[in-house]
Amino acid sequence: MTRVLITGSARGIGFELCRQYAEAGDRVYATCRSPAKATRLNAIAAASQGRLTVHAMEVGNSTSVKTCRAEIGDTPIDVLINNAGVWGGLDTQVFANMDYDNWAHELNVMAMGPFRVIQTFMPNVLAGRQKKIVTISSQTGAHAYDHVIGYSYASAKAAVNRLMTGLATEFREQGVIIVPMHPGWVKTEMAGDVADISPEESATGVRKTIAAMTFADTGTFMKWTGDVHPW
Numbered sequence: 708m709t710r711v712l713i714t715g716s717a718r719g720i721g722f723e724l725c726r727q728y729a730e731a732g733d734r735v736y737a738t739c740r741s742p743a744k745a746t747r748l749n750a751i752a753a754a755s756q757g758r759l760t761v762h763a764m765e766v767g768n769s770t771s772v773k774t775c776r777a778e779i780g781d782t783p784i785d786v787l788i789n790n791a792g793v794w795g796g797l798d799t800q801v802f803a804n805m806d807y808d809n810w811a812h813e814l815n816v817m818a819m820g821p822f823r824v825i826q827t828f829m830p831n832v833l834a835g836r837q838k839k840i841v842t843i844s845s846q847t848g849a850h851a852y853d854h855v856i857g858y859s860y861a862s863a864k865a866a867v868n869r870l871m872t873g874l875a876t877e878f879r880e881q882g883v884i885i886v887p888m889h890p891g892w893v894k895t896e897m898a899g900d901v902a903d904i905s906p907e908e909s910a911t912g913v914r915k916t917i918a919a920m921t922f923a924d925t926g927t928f929m930k931w932t933g934d935v936h937p938w
């Protein structure tokens with residue numbers, strides 16, 4: 708049994724990861740901004756005999772992250788998945804029109820968010836058996852992605868990739884495996900139906916890749932397929 712903590716769990720890739728881990732018999736700490744509204748997660752929790760519990764966590768707010776840590780306590784976490792993310796829309800993050808408040812928000816949620824979650828839950832990860840931390844990033848954060856980008860989103864993902872490689876170096880001696888991962892282009896509320904793959908396919912690939920990850924992978928930008936992402 709793997710003990711997994713996931714952020715942004717109420718919908719999209721995060722929900723599907725929770726669903727699949729719970730179905731596989733793992734212990735899931737599903738965190739989301741509004742547990743009272745997380746109807747689908749709460750239904751899984753109710754039928755899970757305690758294997759999945761739902762906890763409030765707003766990753767953009769240090770107090771909320773610390774409150775969640777206090778609720779979960781010292782319990783060991785084998786796999787920590789930073790999944791929560793936001794996309795403020797392309798119109799307000801292009802060269803011709805930049806919403807700087809949205810940029811700050813995206814950086815706070817997707818770059819500082821994973822950092823503060825890792826900082827807060829590192830004792831749990833160090834107590835875990837697998838010591839794996841995966842941060843769901845994006846191909847748009849890679850220099851190799853030669854397309855027009857939404858600057859706020861892409862810079863937040865580039866920043867989080869660099870934060871993860873930095874943390875991978877810092878925690879190498881403690882045996883922690885830290886990997887930023889592109890989950891595919893996924894049909895969720897964020898990407899819409901034009902995307903390539905379903906949340907089920909993405910989560911299946913992410914879980915398989917996490918299960919196969921070894922210490923040799925720490926600090927590598929990976930894809931949900933298990934391949935290395937060019938960066």
Ligand SMILES: NC(=O)c1ccc[n+]([C@@H]2O[C@H](COP(=O)([O-])OP(=O)(O)OC[C@H]3O[C@@H](n4cnc5c(N)ncnc54)[C@H](OP(=O)(O)O)[C@@H]3O)[C@@H](O)[C@H]2O)c1
Nearest residue numbers: 715718719720740765766791792845892893895896897898
């Ligand atoms: N879909 C894609 O094609 C794609 C591609 C590359 C990377 N990604 C990344 O994959 C991850 C999951 O995205 P998705 O496609 O599943 O998008 P989604 O359906 O829009 O889900 C995003 C999730 O993040 C949560 N969230 C947003 N802000 C948060 C905050 N401040 N604190 C805690 N949770 C927060 C949302 O919670 P609420 O339910 O409360 O709003 C929601 O559960 C994101 O990091 C995204 O950047 C997605």
